[in-house]
Amino acid sequence: MTEPTVAPYKQLRRPTDDRVLAGVCGGLGRYFGVDPVAVRVGFAVLAIVTGGAALLAYPVMWLVMPEEARPAAPVWPNPADPAWGQPPSTPVA
Incomplete structure (x- = not known):
């Protein structure tokens, strides 16, 4: 029996x-599958229409939304x- 695949x-x-x-608008754009620029423009329009009240939502979302995991730093x-400074060995096929 095979396990069902779950996305x-x-x-x-x-x-x-x-x-x-x-990165709030970029994250919202990725989540909803919309261009982040459209989210930024929509947020600016919403801020103008609400007289700036929507600007209070941005810092709240900044604090609530977790940041994406950063890729691991390269190992120096x-x-x-003893192998430092030596050319890397190539595997023989």
């Missing part, structure tokens, strides 16, 4: 690579390693 659920997160201020070579 992973979507997560609302602030991206680290698509942000202007804090250790000068104490």
Whole structure:
């Protein structure tokens, strides 16, 4: 018997690579499948229409939305390693 495949659920997160201020609009755009620029324009229009009251939502969402996990930092070579400074070995096929 095979297990049914379940698609992973979507997560609302602030991206680290698509942000202007804090990444809130970029995260909302990714979550809803909309261009983040359209979300930014919509947020600006909403801020104008509400007389600036919508601007209070941005810092709240900034604090509530978790940030995307950053990729691991590259491992720096250790000068104490005897192989440091040697060319990498290529595997023989």
